[in-house]
Amino acid sequence: MLAEGRGVNVTLLSALDYAGVATFAASGALVAAEKRQDVVTFLFFGAITGVGGGTLRDLLIGAPVFWVRDPGYSLVCLLMAVFVWLTRGRGLPRRALLWLDAVGLAVYAVMGAAKAYALGIPAPVCVVMGVLTATFGGVVRDALAGVPSVLLNREVYISAAIAGSTAYILAVALGASSLLATCLGIALGFGVRAGAILAGWHLPSFSPARNADRDG
Numbered sequence: 107m108l109a110e111g112r113g114v115n116v117t118l119l120s121a122l123d124y125a126g127v128a129t130f131a132a133s134g135a136l137v138a139a140e141k142r143q144d145v146v147t148f149l150f151f152g153a154i155t156g157v158g159g160g161t162l163r164d165l166l167i168g169a170p171v172f173w174v175r176d177p178g179y180s181l182v183c184l185l186m187a188v189f190v191w192l193t194r195g196r197g198l199p200r201r202a203l204l205w206l207d208a209v210g211l212a213v214y215a216v217m218g219a220a221k222a223y224a225l226g227i228p229a230p231v232c233v234v235m236g237v238l239t240a241t242f243g244g245v246v247r248d249a250l251a252g253v254p255s256v257l258l259n260r261e262v263y264i265s266a267a268i269a270g271s272t273a274y275i276l277a278v279a280l281g282a283s284s285l286l287a288t289c290l291g292i293a294l295g296f297g298v299r300a301g302a303i304l305a306g307w308h309l310p311s312f313s314p315a316r317n318a319d320r321d322g
Contacts, residue, residue: 122217124182129210130243131156131183135190136203137251145191151247152187158243163218163235167227204303212270212295215240216288219271229275236271237264262302270295
């Protein structure tokens with residue numbers, strides 16, 4: 107359930123919430139497929155990836171945990187996991203994992219920021235909530251699967267969530283409608299992540315000083 111708040115379209119946010127859960131649940135189930143796990147693991151990976159980020163967000167901002175009060179979210183996770191299981195992953199090609207995660211990232215970054223904004227949370231914290239909502243489920247998924255986290259790759263990932271959530275908050279703060287702000291946020295977040303996938307966009311990595319430089 108979404109809170110009424112500052113210029114936020116609750117119906118739109120509800121639809122985005124389900125879309126984000128569905129895409130992340132599918133990505134979680136695909137990881138289980140790659141690991142040749144049983145159907146119970148499919149369900150667990152789908153659920154933890156689908157609702158993990160939103161759960162952390164709600165706990166931090168003091169909101170009722172969204173999926174506890176609405177069984178529809180658990181059902182969406184179940185359906186996506188079963189779909190991947192029944193199609194043996196063929197319905198969603200392996201490369202689809204990256205793109206599903208990109209879609210979920212963009213949607214959930216905006217969703218997390220919007221829900222926090224609706225509850226009157228300060229704008230900078232709203233951006234943080236967007237980032238946590240978009241990334242935490244995937245971090246838990248990768249940790250449980252024993253695979254390198256996408257956060258440790260040099261490709262832009264967190265930055266895409268920051269871009270999307272920041273764009274939403276700025277647009278709403280400047281008087282844009284909820285629909286326009288949402289579209290801008292999702293488009294920017296997805297665009298940045300897509301650039302990372304297709305062109306290998308990355309931020310400069312840390313380069314330690316040489317011994318000679320440290321020794322003067």
